[in-house]
Amino acid sequence: MGxxxxxxxxxxxxxxxxxxxxxxxxxxxxIIIIFLQLFLGSLLALGVIVGDSIEFFYxxxxxxxxxxxxxxxxxxxxxxxxxxxxxTGIWYGMHYLKRYTGERANLTLHYLSFVLVYTxxxxxxxxxxxFVFLVVWEIMALxxxxxxxxxxxxxxxLKAGINYLIQSHIGILLLTLAFIWVKLETGSYDFNAITGFxxxxxxxxxxxxxxxxFMGFAIKAxxxxxxxxxxxxxxxxxxxVSGIMSGGIIKLGIxxxxxxxxxxxxxxxxxxxxxxVVSVITGVYGVMLAIIQHDLKSLLAYHSIENIGIIxxxxxxxxLGIGHENPLLMxxxxxxxLLHTLNHSLFKSLLFYSAGNIYxxxxxxxxxxxxxxxxxxxxxxxxxxxGSLAICGLPPFNGFVSEFLIYKGIISGIITSNSMxxxxxxxxxxGLVIIGGLALICFTKAxxxxxxxxxxxxxxxxxxxxxxxxxxxxxxLLILLIGLFPLLLGPTLVKVTALFGTARGVAEPYGLREAVxxxxxxGWYSLGFIxxxxxxxxxxxxxxxxxxxxxxxTWGCGYQGDNSRMSYTASSFVRTYRKLFSPLxxxxxxxxxxxxxxxxxxxxxxxxxxxxxxxxxxxxxNLSKKLLERFSFLQNGNIQxxxxxxxxxxxxxxxLPTIYALAASFIKxxxxx
Amino acid sequence: xxxxxxxFFVSLFFMGVVTRIRxxxxxxxxxxxxxxxxxxxxxxxxGSVYSTTTSFIFQLAPITYIASLLVAVLMVPHGxxxxxxxxxxxxxxxxxxxxxxxxxxxxxxxxxxxSFEGMGASREALFSMxxxxxxxxxxxxxxxxxxNSSFQGIFNGLYYGSHFSYMLGGLATFVLIIIAMxxxxxxxxxxxxxxxxLTMIHEVMILDNSGFDLGLIMYAxxxxxxxxGSIIASFFIGSLPLWLSIPxxxxxxxxxxxxxxxxxxxxxxxxxxxxxxFIFILTSVAILIFFGVLMLLGRFM
Numbered sequence: 001m002g003x004x005x006x007x008x009x010x011x012x013x014x015x016x017x018x019x020x021x022x023x024x025x026x027x028x029x030x031i032i033i034i035f036l037q038l039f040l041g042s043l044l045a046l047g048v049i050v051g052d053s054i055e056f057f058y059x060x061x062x063x064x065x066x067x068x069x070x071x072x073x074x075x076x077x078x079x080x081x082x083x084x085x086x087x088t089g090i091w092y093g094m095h096y097l098k099r100y101t102g103e104r105a106n107l108t109l110h111y112l113s114f115v116l117v118y119t120x121x122x123x124x125x126x127x128x129x130x131f132v133f134l135v136v137w138e139i140m141a142l143x144x145x146x147x148x149x150x151x152x153x154x155x156x157x158l159k160a161g162i163n164y165l166i167q168s169h170i171g172i173l174l175l176t177l178a179f180i181w182v183k184l185e186t187g188s189y190d191f192n193a194i195t196g197f198x199x200x201x202x203x204x205x206x207x208x209x210x211x212x213x214f215m216g217f218a219i220k221a222x223x224x225x226x227x228x229x230x231x232x233x234x235x236x237x238x239x240x241v242s243g244i245m246s247g248g249i250i251k252l253g254i255x256x257x258x259x260x261x262x263x264x265x266x267x268x269x270x271x272x273x274x275x276x277v278v279s280v281i282t283g284v285y286g287v288m289l290a291i292i293q294h295d296l297k298s299l300l301a302y303h304s305i306e307n308i309g310i311i312x313x314x315x316x317x318x319x320l321g322i323g324h325e326n327p328l329l330m331x332x333x334x335x336x337x338l339l340h341t342l343n344h345s346l347f348k349s350l351l352f353y354s355a356g357n358i359y360x361x362x363x364x365x366x367x368x369x370x371x372x373x374x375x376x377x378x379x380x381x382x383x384x385x386x387g388s389l390a391i392c393g394l395p396p397f398n399g400f401v402s403e404f405l406i407y408k409g410i411i412s413g414i415i416t417s418n419s420m421x422x423x424x425x426x427x428x429x430x431g432l433v434i435i436g437g438l439a440l441i442c443f444t445k446a447x448x449x450x451x452x453x454x455x456x457x458x459x460x461x462x463x464x465x466x467x468x469x470x471x472x473x474x475x476x477l478l479i480l481l482i483g484l485f486p487l488l489l490g491p492t493l494v495k496v497t498a499l500f501g502t503a504r505g506v507a508e509p510y511g512l513r514e515a516v517x518x519x520x521x522x523g524w525y526s527l528g529f530i531x532x533x534x535x536x537x538x539x540x541x542x543x544x545x546x547x548x549x550x551x552x553x554t555w556g557c558g559y560q561g562d563n564s565r566m567s568y569t570a571s572s573f574v575r576t577y578r579k580l581f582s583p584l585x586x587x588x589x590x591x592x593x594x595x596x597x598x599x600x601x602x603x604x605x606x607x608x609x610x611x612x613x614x615x616x617x618x619x620x621x622n623l624s625k626k627l628l629e630r631f632s633f634l635q636n637g638n639i640q641x642x643x644x645x646x647x648x649x650x651x652x653x654x655x656l657p658t659i660y661a662l663a664a665s666f667i668k669x670x671x672x673x
Numbered sequence: 674x675x676x677x678x679x680x681f682f683v684s685l686f687f688m689g690v691v692t693r694i695r696x697x698x699x700x701x702x703x704x705x706x707x708x709x710x711x712x713x714x715x716x717x718x719x720g721s722v723y724s725t726t727t728s729f730i731f732q733l734a735p736i737t738y739i740a741s742l743l744v745a746v747l748m749v750p751h752g753x754x755x756x757x758x759x760x761x762x763x764x765x766x767x768x769x770x771x772x773x774x775x776x777x778x779x780x781x782x783x784x785x786x787x788s789f790e791g792m793g794a795s796r797e798a799l800f801s802m803x804x805x806x807x808x809x810x811x812x813x814x815x816x817x818x819x820x821n822s823s824f825q826g827i828f829n830g831l832y833y834g835s836h837f838s839y840m841l842g843g844l845a846t847f848v849l850i851i852i853a854m855x856x857x858x859x860x861x862x863x864x865x866x867x868x869x870x871l872t873m874i875h876e877v878m879i880l881d882n883s884g885f886d887l888g889l890i891m892y893a894x895x896x897x898x899x900x901x902g903s904i905i906a907s908f909f910i911g912s913l914p915l916w917l918s919i920p921x922x923x924x925x926x927x928x929x930x931x932x933x934x935x936x937x938x939x940x941x942x943x944x945x946x947x948x949x950x951f952i953f954i955l956t957s958v959a960i961l962i963f964f965g966v967l968m969l970l971g972r973f974m
Contacts, residue, residue: 371786372726372786374728374730375728385730385780389773389776392772392776393769394769394772394773394776395766395769395770395773400766400769403769404762404765404766404769407762407765408761408762408765408822410813411762411765411813411816411822412822414813414816414817415816415817415820415821415822418972422817422967422972426810426813426960426963429809429810429813430806430809430810430956433805433806433809433810434802434805434806436769436772436805437772437801437802437803437805437806438802440772440775440776440779440798440801440802441798441799441802443776444776444779444780444783444794444798445798447780448779448780448782448783448784448791448794449783452728452730452780452783452784452786453726453783453784453785453786453791454726454786518760518761519761519762521760522760522766525744525758525766528744529740529741529744529770532740532743532744533736533737533740536736536739536740537733537736540736540885543717543885544720544721544884544885547719547720547721547884547885548720548721549720549721549722549723550720550721550722550723551722551723551724551725552722552723552724552725553724553725553726554724554725554726554727554785554786554787554881555724555785555787555789555880555881556787556789557789557870564786566788567786567787567788567791568783568787568788568790568791568792568794568795572788572791572792572795573783573791573794573795574795575795576795576796576799576945577795577799579946580799580949
């Protein structure tokens with residue numbers, strides 16, 4: 001059954017490759033194929049979640065050797081999470097793409113990349129042969145590149161896309177190195193060989209192997225300092241692709257890390273502590289930079305980095321749980337991380353689609369030039385509000401549930417573990433709280449400035465298109481559903497989390513079920529909170545029903561003129577914060593000062609930069625560019641010179657062995673003397 | 674249940690006591706202890722004026738603010754007697770509920786489109802973010818100390834054995850008092866009685882609220898003080914019998930109100946730029962408590 005489904009999904013992708021470019025009604029065919037794939041993929045994953053894991057083998061070729069296909073709870077969880085984001089993303093994309101109706105070739109390529117990436121995603125979660133894994137990983141990376149560069153006539157978009165392509169290939173390079181190492185030592189491409197290999201390695205070598213693998217996956221996931229492609233790619237991509245990328249594709253990095261953690265046999269306490277430090281830095285750095293962004297989409301991109309940090313903290317807590325053999329820590333850590341993966345894909349895609357609607361209406365993503373949008377697009381506004389509250393981890397929404405699980409892991413880690421780990425976990429507690437507080441600043445800024453207050457400038461009025469908001473409403477409902485009834489997901493989370501124990505030969509760890517389920521009762525209290533709010537609201541309505549209600553201008557200390565240009569902007573909202581954290585941030589500002597007796601104009605512009613990107617990417621690149629420029633005379637465009645290079649090369653190839661042999665025999669003679 | 678009733682009871686005259694103390698220290702007789710509460714009741718009976726710029730968010734915010742606070746109050750224990758809501762890790766939900774209320778109040782301030790209120794909102798967001806870590810590390814330290822992660826478990830397991838643990842209790846009280854001052858935007862951080870909008874935080878955020886909504890927001894301040902007072906009291910009453918713990922709570926709340934009154938009378942507001950440093954002190958004191966607990970438990974290496 002599982003095998004048939006798996007093969008059908010891949011077969012559909014082949015059909016799409018052949019047919020999509022040929023048929024006239026590409027859109028209809030695309031929708032049929034992708035939704036069929038989504039349906040089959042979810043069926044496959046649900047079967048695994050409800051029943052047993054699937055395992056079968058393909059004989060493979062001489063190069064790849066046997067290709068094992070294993071779909072367990074972890075794969076199924078990620079197939080479902082990513083599938084959900086794809087579903088809403090494509091639904092929303094159908095509306096977003098209406099602007100591109102004329103560009104048929106471009107659209108067909110875009111459709112095709114969706115089919116390929118989704119198929120690659122399923123394969124990545126299923127294939128456990130490192131050679132084939134790298135091939136499908138590459139298909140996914142290339143497909144995503146095509147998805148991002150839909151607006152390929154803009155040079156900025158192309159630049160961001162190429163930046164992504166290069167960085168994701170550095171990730172592939174690192175993965176290749178690690179897999180080749182395993183293959184050379186064990187002679188097998190099977191993932192299970194990693195288990196045996198790492199247990200035979202010394203502790204430090206094992207950790208080194210894991211570090212390479214981690215870095216490879218971290219580039220995809222966006223851990224600091226490997227995050228620099230993210231804030232470029234997200235704003236460049238169309239809204240539905242940003243949503244899918246942030247909600248689904250970067251989660252593959254998390255899948256990779258979790259899969260490797262399940263396989264490696266190394267000192268998990270050490271891994272946990274390292275991962276915790278990296279994740280806290282990722283989370284705090286991500287949100288710190290998010291606050292100062294002027295562009296809504298790069299703000300959301302930095303928030304993806306922040307949320308990857310939170311997921312990482314959960315994973316690290318889980319690793320410490322394995323290391324200290326503490327089931328409660330393990331359960332809350334991994335369950336929190338897995339649930340946050342789902343939650344993040346929901347609220348982040350909601351926010352990106354909502355940002356897309358704003359872009360369609362106003363053709364700008366600059367927060368400072370938007371204002372008072374709630375009155376023009378109320379539906380979109382309230383959906384954005386739900387997403388904002390959820391991403392800040394506030395009850396009664398889903399973000400709170402997963403953050404609560406992670407908090408609970410942290411607190412029980414503080415109670416139970418010994419000295420060194422306690423200090424690291426304290427650091428995580430501090431980090432998570434600061435992340436929460438900063439996220440609050442960030443989203444009060446984003447929502448408050450864009451949707452509330454008065455419109456800035458004189459924008460044309462917009463009418464809200466209902467169709468565009470249906471996928472958003474679905475996502476918002478799921479956010480609320482998970483926030484209020486997290487128990488629905490309890491058994492699934494327990495099943496997936498238990499895999500980390502069973503992979504190490506432990507049957508379901510003691511207390512796992514209770515730990516996850518008891519954390520889930522917060523949903524009832526959230527429900528109570530909502531009910532109380534409704535009761536107070538109704539009470540207030542009854543009480544003030546017959547009172548005098550007047551409307552007036554906002555109090556402006558007596559100033560009654562047009563003050564829409566005087567209202568607070570996003571830059572001024574975060575000014576105190578920016579001043580406080582300025583040593584850690586990298587803000588370029590240019591100032592046009594007032595001069596002369598009667599100054600006509602003055603102004604100041606600030607551009608947020610990224611310190612890590614500057615020191616890790618830009619500076620080394622500039623240095624190497626300087627070095628390489630010295631050899632630019634070689635590339636002079638002169639065909640005779642190129643022929644000469646070829647000649648020199650051939651001569652060298654032929655001569656080198658001869659010279660080598662001569663030198664060797666000469667040394668031999670010298671030795672004999 | 675006891676704690677809930679006590680919090681409501683204390684909230685009726687807490688601010689009255691503070692005002693009275695302030696009057697007495699400046700040589701005036703001062704209004705009745707119930708006066709601030711009467712003011713709120715008067716507001717509750719008035720009509721409202723809304724700004725034309727505002728949307729539904731502006732009317733929703735005070736309601737969610739008070740609702741989140743009420744649910745948080747339900748979690749406050751009375752020493753070792755649990756509040757109406759009590760579960761492992763309840764203090765996390767407690768803090769996040771308060772944050773929810775804050776989120777709504779901040780966007781409500783931005784909803785008016787006034788730059789004064791935007792300024793207040795910006796400061797409120799930053800300062801409350803800075804105060805948050807202290808509360809979590811404080812509760813984390815006591816979770817470590819008692820091996821429990823709910824309010825009730827923590828206060829139940831609290832015992833004062835050595836001189837050292839008294840010091841921890843004292844520091845914790847200090848941290849909680851200052852957190853209460855920051856959360857309620859009171860003296861060293863914010864001056865609610867200042868005459869200039871530019872120098873306010875909380876008061877400037879609610880410039881455009883009136884009538885019933887303003888009453889709710891004002892009452893929320895009273896409730897918040899009483900709530901923090903109740904948590905401070907819980908540090909000391911432990912599992913004493915009710916006939917002793919209830920008067921003791923009232924005495925501690927009274928003491929808390931007097932401390933707030935005296936602080937308000939004899940300290941000046943900081944310059945805005947100095948507030949972050951001051952609030953950071955809280956986090957460092959909380960970390961000090963954490964290390965103290967580690968030492969006390971002998972878990973330091």
